[in-house]
Every structure is written in C-alpha cells, then in structure tokens.
Amino acid sequence: MEKSIIQQSDKYASARERMVRVQIVDRGISDQAVLRAMRKVPRHMFVPQEHIREAYDDYPLPIGYGQTISQPYIVAYMTEVVRPTNRKSALEIGTGSGYQAAVLAEIVSHVYTIEIVPELAEISSKRLKSLGYLNISVKHGDGYMGWPEHSPFDIVIITAAVEQIPQPLIDQLADNGRLVVPVGAPYAVQELILIEKKNGKIQKSRLTFVRFVPFKRL
Ligand code: SAH
Numbered sequence: 001m002e003k004s005i006i007q008q009s010d011k012y013a014s015a016r017e018r019m020v021r022v023q024i025v026d027r028g029i030s031d032q033a034v035l036r037a038m039r040k041v042p043r044h045m046f047v048p049q050e051h052i053r054e055a056y057d058d059y060p061l062p063i064g065y066g067q068t069i070s071q072p073y074i075v076a077y078m079t080e081v082v083r084p085t086n087r088k089s090a091l092e093i094g095t096g097s098g099y100q101a102a103v104l105a106e107i108v109s110h111v112y113t114i115e116i117v118p119e120l121a122e123i124s125s126k127r128l129k130s131l132g133y134l135n136i137s138v139k140h141g142d143g144y145m146g147w148p149e150h151s152p153f154d155i156v157i158i159t160a161a162v163e164q165i166p167q168p169l170i171d172q173l174a175d176n177g178r179l180v181v182p183v184g185a186p187y188a189v190q191e192l193i194l195i196e197k198k199n200g201k202i203q204k205s206r207l208t209f210v211r212f213v214p215f216k217r218l
C-alpha cells in the first residue's frame with residue numbers, strides 16, 4: 001500500500017518536534033509563542049523537493065537563485081529577540097522561502113515582507129497563501145526603502161547581510177520597536193545586531209555571529 005498522507009505528515013511532525021527539542025529548546029530558546037510557532041510551521045513545505053529529507057536538519061538549505069532558507073535555530077533566535085506578540089506588526093526584508101515570515105505570522109498580527117528576486121517573491125507568496133496565511137503581505141522589490149505605507153512597525157527583521165543598516169528601516173521602526181539585522185562584509189561572518197528605539201533614541205546591542213547571504217540593491 002502507498003504511504004498515506006497521514007503517515008507522511010506524521011513523519012515530518014516527529015522530525016519537527018525533534019528539531020524543536022534538540023536545536024531550539026536545548027540551546028536556550030524559551031519564549032513559548034516562538035516554540036509553538038516552530039512546532040507548527042511545516043518547514044518541509046518551504047524547501048525544494050530535492051532537500052525535503054533535510055528540511056528539519058540543523059543547517060541552512062539552498063532555495064535557488066543563490067539564496068538560502070536560514071538554519072532553524074537562527075530563525076527561532078531572531079524571532080525571540082524581537083519579542084513578538086499578537087498586538088505587533090512586523091516588516092521582514094528578504095522573504096526568501098517565506099519560512100521566517102510564516103513563523104512570525106503565527107504570533108504577530110501582520111507580517112509585511114519584501115523580496116528582491118521576483119521569482120522568489122512569487123513562489124513564496126503563492127506558498128503562503130496555499131498554507132492559509134492571510135496575515136502576510138509579500139511584495140517584490142528592494143527592501144532598502146522599507147514599506148512606508150504600513151509603517152511604523154513594532155518589529156523589523158532583515159534576513160540579508162548589510163554593511164550599514166538602511167536608515168529608512170530604522171525610521172520606520174515604531175517607538176519601543178525592535179529591529180534585528182546581520183551587519184558585516186558579504187560572504188564573511190557578520191554580527192547580529194539588535195536596534196531598540198526608546199523615546200525616539202536608538203540603542204544598539206551586539207548579539208552573536210551569523211552568516212547570511214548579502215543584501216542586494218536593485
Ligand atoms: N528569510 C528567508 C531567508 C532569507 S535569504 C527565509 O525564511 O527563507 C535572504 C533573502 O533576502 C534572499 O531571498 C534575497 O534575495 C533577499 N534580499 C537580498 N537583498 C534584498 C533587498 N534589498 N530587498 C529585499 N530582499 C532582499
């Protein structure tokens with residue numbers, strides 16, 4: 001007999017549960033909403049067919065067009081750091097596969113996400129719709145200028161490495177908002193930086209070292 005859909009989704013459910021326990025909880029992520037989101041989003045639906053067996057493994061995967069879906073732990077870490085709640089809105093730069101947007105959308109009220117590669121914007125937009133995410137808006141374009149019509153954002157997540165943080169994205173951050181971004185040279189190790197805005201003032205903290213694909217300009 002052919003493997004039923006249920007058996008298949010069970011297979012992924014146990015891989016996903018193991019991913020959350022071993023890669024995420026054991027490394028110190030404790031925000032319950034973040035853990036719930038990581039347990040729910042079907043990561044295997046966000047990776048290319050040829051990598052589906054590695055969907056829950058502990059590393060980034062290629063998604064075509066020279067881009068990658070981040071390692072699960074990094075997605076969980078960046079999501080926890082911006083303190084998502086159901087009253088907050090978020091802007092993501094670098095939709096890629098749409099996975100980080102989906103994880104955020106499980107928690108916040110709305111996610112606006114911008115992708116510079118037209119094919120990825122299109123594929124991810126369709127994927128997120130077919131998975132039932134009504135609270136994600138995907139736009140094709142250069143995220144440098146942000147999405148002023150929907151600003152300010154309580155959360156800004158930049159998932160490509162910048163040498164300098166784009167000023168429009170800092171400007172579109174709400175008061176008491178949090179922005180997270182990898183800063184450093186392309187194709188090198190970058191530092192993950194957290195920006196907090198308090199009474200209009202910017203506070204910067206250095207979090208950890210990461211490796212992201214470069215932020216491009218149109
Ligand atoms: N968050 C993604 C992974 C991002 S990889 C996920 O969950 O799968 C980084 C993405 O940023 C790539 O898809 C790349 O094309 C995109 N990107 C790079 N520069 C950009 C820019 N200026 N504006 C919007 N997207 C950009």
